[in-house]
Amino acid sequence: MSDPVTRIAAKGDGLTEGGQHVAGGVPGDVLAADGTLVRGPHHVDPPCRHFPQCGGCQLQHADDAALAQFVSDRVSFAAESQGLVPGTLTPPHLSPPRTRRRATLHAARLGKKLVIGFREGGSHRIVEMTECHILHPRLFALVDPLRKLLASWGGKLAADIQLTLVDTGIAAEIKGISAENLAQTEALLDFAREHSLARLSVDEGFGPEPVWEPEPATVTLGGTPVSFPHGAFLQPTADGEAALLSAAREWCSGHGIVADLFAGLGTFAFALAGPAKVLAAEADRGAHLACQAAARASGKPVHALHRDLFRDPLTADEISKFGCVLLDPPRAGARNQVDAIAQSTASRVAYVSCNPQSWARDARRLADAGFRLAELRPVGQFRWSTHVELASLFLRD
Known part of the structure; x- marks a missing residue:
């Protein structure tokens, strides 16, 4: 009996209607009774001769429609795993080929x-x-x-x-x-x-x-040249960075003083600064000093704060002073900082994440504190990879 592939699972294998995992399967393929995979309309020839041996890509055999569905599913399933339904789920943004910087x-x-x-x-x-x-x-x-x-x-x-x-x-x-x-x-x-x-x-x-x-x-961030220290984080594509910045500007602009937590070099801080004043909190000393020097040289209203938000998160009282809180933590998420946000009087949180699983855990904590997931934007910067990012907006009345 044939078994159709309905989606791509988290690690890149196809998942059939009957629950079987099939290497190289994409939606529309069919697993035949003899175990062979019959290609469907979304299964394409990989463009690179090194696929699938090279670990840089896992999904070159999927067309853009299947890739977009995978990115969207990873994010929406993470939300559903915590009982969260976004008010708006936007179509996923995929970075084009040959844009990884x-x-x-x-x-x-x-x-x-x-x-x-x-x-x-x-x-x-x-x-x-x-x-x-x-x-x-x-x-x-x-x-x-x-x-x-x-x-x-x-x-x-x-x-x-x-x-x-x-x-x-x-x-x-x-x-x-x-x-x-x-x-x-x-x-x-x-x-x-x-x-x-x-x-x-x-x-x-x-x-x-x-x-x-x-x-x-x-590197120029929000129109501001910032010194690039060794090992500093930079969004993998300029195209993906622009998609994330678009969400941040839309959600944070016009909301007074903004807190940019896990700010790095100031990717979001410099884009949001002026007329808003932005607090850019970062633990890495090199990134903090680069952000601080760029703020001083440009005159932009960015205050760089050297602070380890894992060990010493902003307190609920400190968080309550901001009109909008933006956070973009590492893959582990921001459990302690999210706890403080939940206990504050903050009503608007923009959460950017490179790990849907840790984001979903933190999102559940925000929801338990009265926030609703107003919008969710899946982003696929790592094209043909199982690595997925997102931007999300939480609001509390």
């Missing part, structure tokens, strides 16, 4: 060959990258030159390479190598100069140290 690649010497790319799913094995449909073209253009650079390095090599597209080019950080002589130092400088890098840093195990940075690397 940050990524971490891996490099290793295998015999006489130097391989570089993403790892296989659930493995340390590196897939040799010869094409990529998610990386921004400027990042991908650096892969082959990096391969040639690292191939000249002596000894056994295993390195992680973090690439980020910033205002003045690419900030590259290589962890796992060291320049042990003048020739290697000159090779790094020549590489950075030839490819017009914004910054090239090397981490020998004691933290990244710049070897090339002709001028301070910055």
